[in-house]
Amino acid sequence: MKLPVRYPQIDFESCFPKWAPDLEFSMMMNSNSILPAHLEPYIIKVFAQAKPHLDPVRDAALIRELDWFVAQEAQHYRQHIRFNRVFQTARYPEVEKLGKAYAADLDGFLKNRSLIFNLAYTEGFESGGGVFYRLWFEKLRAFRMGANEEALKLWDWHYAEEFEHREVAYKIYMAVAARGNWARRIWYGYFYRVYGVLRMIAHGTQYSRPIAQHLLEVERGDMTPAEAAESKKRHKRLTRKITGMTMGGLLAVLSPFYNPARKPPPKGLDEVLQQFDTGGSSAKIPAKA
Numbered sequence: 001m002k003l004p005v006r007y008p009q010i011d012f013e014s015c016f017p018k019w020a021p022d023l024e025f026s027m028m029m030n031s032n033s034i035l036p037a038h039l040e041p042y043i044i045k046v047f048a049q050a051k052p053h054l055d056p057v058r059d060a061a062l063i064r065e066l067d068w069f070v071a072q073e074a075q076h077y078r079q080h081i082r083f084n085r086v087f088q089t090a091r092y093p094e095v096e097k098l099g100k101a102y103a104a105d106l107d108g109f110l111k112n113r114s115l116i117f118n119l120a121y122t123e124g125f126e127s128g129g130g131v132f133y134r135l136w137f138e139k140l141r142a143f144r145m146g147a148n149e150e151a152l153k154l155w156d157w158h159y160a161e162e163f164e165h166r167e168v169a170y171k172i173y174m175a176v177a178a179r180g181n182w183a184r185r186i187w188y189g190y191f192y193r194v195y196g197v198l199r200m201i202a203h204g205t206q207y208s209r210p211i212a213q214h215l216l217e218v219e220r221g222d223m224t225p226a227e228a229a230e231s232k233k234r235h236k237r238l239t240r241k242i243t244g245m246t247m248g249g250l251l252a253v254l255s256p257f258y259n260p261a262r263k264p265p266p267k268g269l270d271e272v273l274q275q276f277d278t279g280g281s282s283a284k285i286p287a288k289a
């Protein structure tokens with residue numbers, strides 16, 4: 001497996017907060033863009049700490065994958081930071097504050113919690129997030145109709161690469177935490193991994209939910225009371241729908257038999273990735289003449 005670094009050509013100047021016809025969907029996705037700007041730099045630091053714990057011989061292939069993974073994530077958070085500038089206005093005063101509070105929590109984890117905790121949290125993001133990325137490609141396509149192509153590119157590129165490197169965090173967590181005697185393999189290989197997934201989802205939601213709520217409240221400020229009430233209803237329906245859609249995938253992640261290597265990629269993944277490969281239609285680096 002080789003994980004290339006792709007540089008997407010995205011015109012962020014043409015992105016705006018309501019980038020899809022469905023306001024509530026746009027804002028939910030926007031709230032999902034705030035956390036990676038802080039989370040992915042944190043993951044890179046966690047993996048830098050994990051690397052010396054891997055065996056240079058036994059884990060040689062995994063060490064290469066770790067480096068490729070880090071190179072991909074380093075691009076992801078940079079592009080999200082560029083997209084997130086659209087919220088750095090007086091119109092959305094809470095977004096930056098909530099993002100910074102999340103970043104402060106992650107700094108605290110790095111300072112005060114064990115490497116295994118930080119790896120479990122990271123693995124939780126990669127596995128739990130993978131459930132949503134599949135929805136993006138397979139079940140949420142209707143929301144793309146009439147949406148801004150530049151914003152769609154950000155999600156397509158990021159989520160496709162998340163699928164591409166879906167095994168790496170799991171393998172690093174298992175190598176560092178769950179090797180050794182049977183008690184260690186059961187405790188860290190299953191129970192603590194599940195704790196990491198649930199902890200990450202609960203902690204991330206603690207920030208992403210109020211961000212979405214804030215963005216929507218600001219938009220509702222420009223609406224009539226009847227329109228605002230409709231928006232609230234639509235948001236509730238969307239939240240229920242997404243929660244329902246993620247349940248099956250989440251249960252699979254929590255299973256003792258979970259192994260991301262066995263996850264089939266969503267349909268059309270290769271085409272999406274090729275679009276961003278060097279020379280692709282949405283790549284910053286054109287094909288060599």
Ligand SMILES: [Fe+2]
Binds near residue numbers: 073158
């Ligand atoms: Fe990422």
Ligand SMILES: [Fe+2]
Binds near residue numbers: 126165
């Ligand atoms: Fe990732």
